[in-house]
Amino acid sequence: MPAISSTAPAKVILFGEHTVVYGYPAIAAPVTGLEARVTITAQPGRSTLPVIEAPQIGLKTTLDHLPSEHPIALAFNLVAEALKLDHWPALHLRLTSSIPVASGMGSSAATAVALIRALSAFVGHPLPDPQVCELAFRLEQHHHGTPSGIDNTVITYARPIFFIRDQPIEFLTFSMPLYLIIGDTGMKGLTREAVAGVRQRREQNPTWYDDRFRAIGELTRRAKRALIEGQIDEVGRWMVENHRLLIEIGVSSPELDRLVQAALSAGALGAKLSGGGQGGIMIALVHPENSSQVEQALRRAGAANVFSVVIRTTQAI
Ligand code: MEV
Numbered sequence: 001m002p003a004i005s006s007t008a009p010a011k012v013i014l015f016g017e018h019t020v021v022y023g024y025p026a027i028a029a030p031v032t033g034l035e036a037r038v039t040i041t042a043q044p045g046r047s048t049l050p051v052i053e054a055p056q057i058g059l060k061t062t063l064d065h066l067p068s069e070h071p072i073a074l075a076f077n078l079v080a081e082a083l084k085l086d087h088w089p090a091l092h093l094r095l096t097s098s099i100p101v102a103s104g105m106g107s108s109a110a111t112a113v114a115l116i117r118a119l120s121a122f123v124g125h126p127l128p129d130p131q132v133c134e135l136a137f138r139l140e141q142h143h144h145g146t147p148s149g150i151d152n153t154v155i156t157y158a159r160p161i162f163f164i165r166d167q168p169i170e171f172l173t174f175s176m177p178l179y180l181i182i183g184d185t186g187m188k189g190l191t192r193e194a195v196a197g198v199r200q201r202r203e204q205n206p207t208w209y210d211d212r213f214r215a216i217g218e219l220t221r222r223a224k225r226a227l228i229e230g231q232i233d234e235v236g237r238w239m240v241e242n243h244r245l246l247i248e249i250g251v252s253s254p255e256l257d258r259l260v261q262a263a264l265s266a267g268a269l270g271a272k273l274s275g276g277g278q279g280g281i282m283i284a285l286v287h288p289e290n291s292s293q294v295e296q297a298l299r300r301a302g303a304a305n306v307f308s309v310v311i312r313t314t315q316a317i
Helices: 071-083 107-122 129-144 150-157 191-204 206-229 232-248 254-265 288-300
Strands: 004-015 026-042 051-054 059-062 091-097 161-163 178-184 270-274 281-286 305-311
Touching: 004 107, 004 150, 004 178, 004 206, 004 232, 004 270, 004 281, 026 107, 026 150, 026 206, 026 305, 071 107, 071 129, 091 107, 107 129, 107 150, 129 150, 129 191, 150 161, 178 254, 178 288, 191 206, 206 232, 232 254, 232 270, 232 281, 254 270, 254 281, 254 288, 281 288, 288 305
Parallel strands: 051 091
Antiparallel strands: 004 026, 026 091, 026 161, 051 059, 178 281, 178 305, 270 281
């Protein structure tokens, strides 16, 4: 059996994080250049258990030594169940990732997608995208509790999406490339906790929260139109409004707000936190000629890491 390598990209949520959990729409896009990679090589002639190596987290073990709740063990189980495999051939699996962990960039979903694709391809039955997406969702449920499914969906299909949970996926074609600067606060943001916090606060004050949720849903629909029609300034304004509402529902942090302010002061068209918040990353929309100014402003404002990315959709403009 030849070596199999699968990759899956990072993602950013452009609009609608958190409220997407409650059935409101959200827009997400893949970030190529940052990725999880799984490489599997056969160990011919050996009858040993699968060897798992993830050098970045200091993991080198055999499958039977991984706790059953470990995402890698869960991926093995889900793929075996889907393919009705009763045992794994001797193999060596190596997992690496350039996606910052617990930063809102979909590290866990990208790892899940890369694992599922590589494992199923290795045994000669590469799973189709809908099934990869479904299994990755089940892994996300272990990791995040009550995920909406947006992360595993945008990462599986690696295209910008307009996403409403339990509804068919709508792929988006923007009429211009989006130049984004991503500022990482360097503080870990645990999505599970951020989502649980919103749920608890909403239970105390449902009407107040639902008003904000509806407003985010509405601006997300307007932003979708602006993205499709190429109204870049309007996209930026909706980002600022989305961030304001995310502050109100309690998922920002002083570090995120400082980076958002710094980006806007340096001339970004819009900026907001992205993902679970309470740490993790923010994104700034820029004109390409202004990107280095915004990058510098984010570094000066204390960003631990800054990435410059371009989101392109398939249709040329
Ligand atoms: C995480 O990328 C986005 C959240 O809305 C959680 C989810 O949708 O599962 C915060």
